[in-house]
C-alpha cells in the first residue's frame with residue numbers, strides 16, 4: 001500500500017508493487033477482515049426512506065460462500081460469466097465475491113441499461129447466470145428467448161417465473177466454500193466499455209486489477225487510515241469508477257461503504273446523506289459536483305464536518321469546480337484519470353502536494369504514464385499528445401472479450417494508447433485536453449456513437465441516424481442525434497420526444513440523445529461513412 005509522503009517524488013521513491021503468485025479478490029477484500037473481525041461493518045445499506053442497516057464482513061463471507069455453493073450446484077464454474085444487475089446493495093458485493101470464489105467472471109451491468117443494451121452484453125459475453133431484482137427481471141423477460149447461454153437466474157426479490165429466490169438459495173446452501181486457487185492474471189471481472197467504432201466491448205480484468213488500484217485509491221482519497229471512515233458514491237457500482245475507484249478498494253482497506261438505491265441525483269439529498277451518515281470520503285463525478293454547486297452555502301445548511309475528502313474522475317473537473325470546492329467546502333478535490341481498460345493511473349492529492357487547478361495530477365506511483373506524439377516520442381512541455389501507459393501494469397486489462405485484434409490495435413511499442421489527449425506542464429502536472437475522435441463523454445460516462453445509432457435505426461420513423469457529442473456546461477457533453485426520417489414521417493417535437501423515449505427504454509437512460517435534430521441527409525464519405533465531425537462543427 002502506498003504510504004503518505006510530502007511530495008510526489010518521495011511517493012514514487014517509496015513504492016514498489018507486491019503482487020503475490022496466488023491471489024483472489026474475495027479472499028483479499030472480504031476474508032482478511034471476516035476472519036479476525038467478523039462483525040466489522042463492511043456495507044451500510046440505506047433504504048430509500050433513509051434507514052441505515054450495517055452488513056458485516058462475516059455476513060458477506062457467509063452469504064458469498066453460500067451463493068458460490070448454490071451456483072456451483074447449478075453448473076456454474078471457473079471461467080463462467082455471472083452477470084450482476086442490481087442497484088447498490090450488499091447483494092452486489094455478495095454476487096461479486098461468489099463469482100471470484102468460483103473462479104468465475106463477474107459481469108456488472110448498470111441499472112440504467114434498457115433491454116437492448118442488456119441483450120447485447122449478455123449475448124456477447126455468453127453470460128450463464130444473472131443475479132438481479134424484480135426491475136431487472138422485467139427488462140430480461142422480453143429478451144430471455146434470445147439468451148440461450150443464460151440458464152441460472154436469481155432474484156433478490158423472491159422467486160418468479162423463470163427466476164429462483166436469492167434468499168432461498170442462500171438458506172439451502174452450505175456456508176463453507178473453498179475459494180478457487182486463482183493467480184493474479186486469472187480473469188475476475190469484465191466491464192463493457194464503449195469505443196469510437198463498433199458496439200461496446202467487454203474489458204476483461206485479472207484478479208490483480210484490485211491490487212493495481214490501491215495506490216491510486218489511496219492518493220485520490222487522501223490516504224484514509226486503515227479501518228476507519230465511511231465511503232459513498234452516487235455512481236453505479238457497475239461502472240469501473242464505482243466498482244474499482246470506490247467499492248472494492250475501500251472494502252479491502254476496511255472502510256465501510258454506503259449502499260443506497262440510485263435515483264436521480266439530487267444535490268440537496270446528496271448533502272443531507274453526507275451529513276446524516278457522517279460520510280468521510282465521497283467519490284463524486286465532476287457532473288455531480290457541478291450540480292452540487294447550485295446549493296448555496298452548503299456548510300451552513302448541512303453538517304459536513306465529517307467529510308474529509310472528495311475524489312472525482314470520469315471527465316475533466318476544471319478549475320472553477322476545483323475552486324468552488326475549496327471555497328464552499330474547504331476541500332481540495334482529489335482528481336484522478338483512468339479508463340475501464342486501464343484505470344486510475346493519474347491522480348492528485350493535496351496532502352502529497354500534488355494538486356493544481358485544471359490538472360488531473362501526476363502519475364500514480366507504480367504506473368508509467370507518458371504523453372506521446374504520433375511517432376512515439378515524448379511531447380515537449382505544454383505540447384499536446386496522447387496519454388499512454390506502459391505495459392505491463394497491474395491495472396491494464398487482459399484484453400477485450402473475444403476480440404484479440406481490437407486489443408492489439410490499442411497497443412503501440414508496448415504502450416497502451418488511451419486515445420485521450422493531454423499535455424504536461426513544466427512541473428510535470430498532466431492537463432487533460434480532450435479527444436479528437438467520435439467518442440462522447442457525458443456525465444463521466446464514455447459513450448460510443450455506434451450503439452446509439454444502432455438503437456435509433458430500429459425506430460420505425462428513422463432512416464438514417466448519427467450521434468455526436470455537443471459541448472455542455474453541466475455534463476461536459478450531451479448526446480445529440482441527427483436523424484433522417486423515412487418517407488411518410490414528418491419532423492415534429494412529438495416525434496423527437498418519441499425517439500428519445502425509445503432510446504431511453506431500449507438502450508439506456510444515460511445514453512439517450514438529449515437533443516434530436518432532423519436533417520434531409522447526413523454528410524457521408526464516398527464510401528458511405530457518416531462524417532460526424534461536420535455534424536459536431538455545424539458545417540454539415
Ligand SMILES: CC(=O)SCCNC(=O)CCNC(=O)[C@H](O)C(C)(C)COP(=O)(O)OP(=O)(O)OC[C@H]1O[C@@H](n2cnc3c(N)ncnc32)[C@H](O)[C@@H]1OP(=O)(O)O
Nearest residue numbers: 235239241262263264265285287288313314443444509510
Ligand atoms: C474510470 C472512470 O471512468 S470513473 C467514472 C465512471 N463513470 C461513472 O461512474 C458515471 C458517473 N455519473 C453518474 O453517476 C451520474 O451521471 C451523476 C451522479 C453525475 C448524475 O446523475 P443523474 O443526472 O441523476 O443521472 P444520469 O446521468 O446517471 O442518468 C441519466 C438519466 O437517467 C435517469 N435516471 C437516473 N436514475 C434513474 C433511475 N433509478 N431510474 C430511472 N431513470 C433514472 C435520469 O433521470 C437521467 O435522465 P434525465 O436527465 O433525462 O431525467
